[in-house]
Amino acid sequence: MSDRTVIGLEAPYLIFIGDIDSKLYAKTGQSIVDWRPELVKGQLAFGDNKLDLGVPQMSVSDAIATGVKSLIIGVAPVGGKIGDAWIKVLVEAASAGLNIVSGLHFRLTDFPELRDAASMSGATLVDVRVPPKVLPIGNGKKRKGKRLLMVGTDCAVGKKYTALAMTKCLSERGEDATFRATGQTGIMIAGEGIPVDSVIADFVSGAAEQLSPENNENHWDVIEGQGSLFNASYAGVSLSLLHGSQPDGIIVCHDPSRDTVSSCPEANMPTVAECIELNLSCARLTNPQVRCLGVSVNTSAMRKGLREAYLSDLSAELGIPCVDPLVEGCGAIYEQMQVLGLVGGNSCA
């Protein structure tokens, strides 16, 4: 944990999957293994559970022996409640000194036996949905370093995935890039972050400033977005994140199969062009040089043969690369950044 006010996790990890045998309920654990294999020593599944995240099966004592520091709950309990069998193993792990990390709705500290075990061993209980207690008010001051923020036409349109893919793309091409997490799964993948939507409203832009601190001139923070300026339930969170992140570039994430906004079924989805325009207009408050560098489209619901035409039409309309990161990766967006002189050794301040 740095001196910034963010949640920090201690690696390496043991991913707890318990009795959950469905990939669907184990998305968090699988994401951590997929994106940060170097952080994960193993998984802990109960005796007869065959779910395999692709890492070694381990007991708590195996994990301790290999140097694991934190047990991460990598699954969501079916029905939302956690049972005695889970608690028993979590208590065993906490007693042995492993930090316990959860992104679930219940709080680890609500279980007295877990609290006692952690306090005896000195282990930490980390609920990644709970933001740091003290956060500063945002000040809008320009910080050194570069920032790329994911924004969206709605919630749940691939902002986390795109940020992770974009970070990987930049790193593979020799750029200095860091993924910055703003939600619970992202925090487990990054090993640090702030769940910005759980912060008291007045402090959200300050949280975003903590999240992407001053850095080297050519370093890129790639920031996971939240919500959408076009989703009336959560747009305030998105605007605070936009102002606090002071992005040099934004990538708009979009799901063309959606007709109405997720939590506001009476609201139509905006066009990608509208989304770019409003985001740039608001982002200029803290970074007048902001540009839209690309569009990330979830094309999974498109009929075969349609996706290429859709992406190339959109790209022609907007004049920027439009990709599905899951299909063709983010290379085209990187090339756009090269053309603009933002990366590739000749980046300008």
Next chain:
Amino acid sequence: MSDRTVIGLEAPYLIFIGDIDSKLYAKTGQSIVDWRPELVKGQLAFGDNKLDLGVPQMSVSDAIATGVKSLIIGVAPVGGKIGDAWIKVLVEAASAGLNIVSGLHFRLTDFPELRDAASMSGATLVDVRVPPKVLPIGNGKKRKGKRLLMVGTDCAVGKKYTALAMTKCLSERGEDATFRATGQTGIMIAGEGIPVDSVIADFVSGAAEQLSPENNENHWDVIEGQGSLFNASYAGVSLSLLHGSQPDGIIVCHDPSRDTVSSCPEANMPTVAECIELNLSCARLTNPQVRCLGVSVNTSAMRKGLREAYLSDLSAELGIPCVDPLVEGCGAIYEQMQVLGLVGGNSCA
């Protein structure tokens, strides 16, 4: 208290001023007396304190005898800390069954003797900076009734004052209007409300929806604004309030003596025209019919003779009435609403 999720206060009030003898530190109490004289039975100043809010001086037992239900702390303690003399009287009042209402930074529940007194008598301790625990997520659905929201070029530019003056102006002309409070002093004046900047970010637009619920077609909610879309510290709060309020009209509040944004000294103030444009553009998400009905200017820092020219030039530029409510009142804005058919018996849905 209605079935809406808002803070509710019980009138009539006794305004506590204790040992504070400066008008500057008694602004809250004075505001309540000025705007809602019908709610205030008296003031409680300590023996030799000559500060007079213009209401009868009363002891706790006098207050009980005249039917007072709540003691409201109407002053800010010099130095920020409250002393034993205050606590003694607050405990006396709570023991006698008076609810204690505070908008100060410390929490009433942090004083065990006060907590005990209230729990014995059944009185309530109300910290108006603490929002209701459970608030819904905003849904953006259109509600019946009309809404007028104060927005600003910055924080602290007269949004509360303008909302109160506008509510009075509407009521005096026979319109059905209710002031809706979003900050601590406003809540004491309204007798209810939600301190929206203290709400968890994800729930702010939902709080705004609770604050101005469905109403009669010709009823106006006049909503106190918070922050500014141009203040990078707090713009997220302002946007959530804008979306949740789904205003039919906005009034832009402005202080022309300010060069830079209050909490962001590196940011220049926007022009009033820019402020109108961005607010309308964002507000259309939940109310496509939104209009800017006027501008409220704090002209107190203007040299004599300049103010009339400033206001008439601004009004000519923008094509809407521009007034200083403290000087000429809000009548011109009401007339604009009449011209648009929004009030005066011929209001359209």
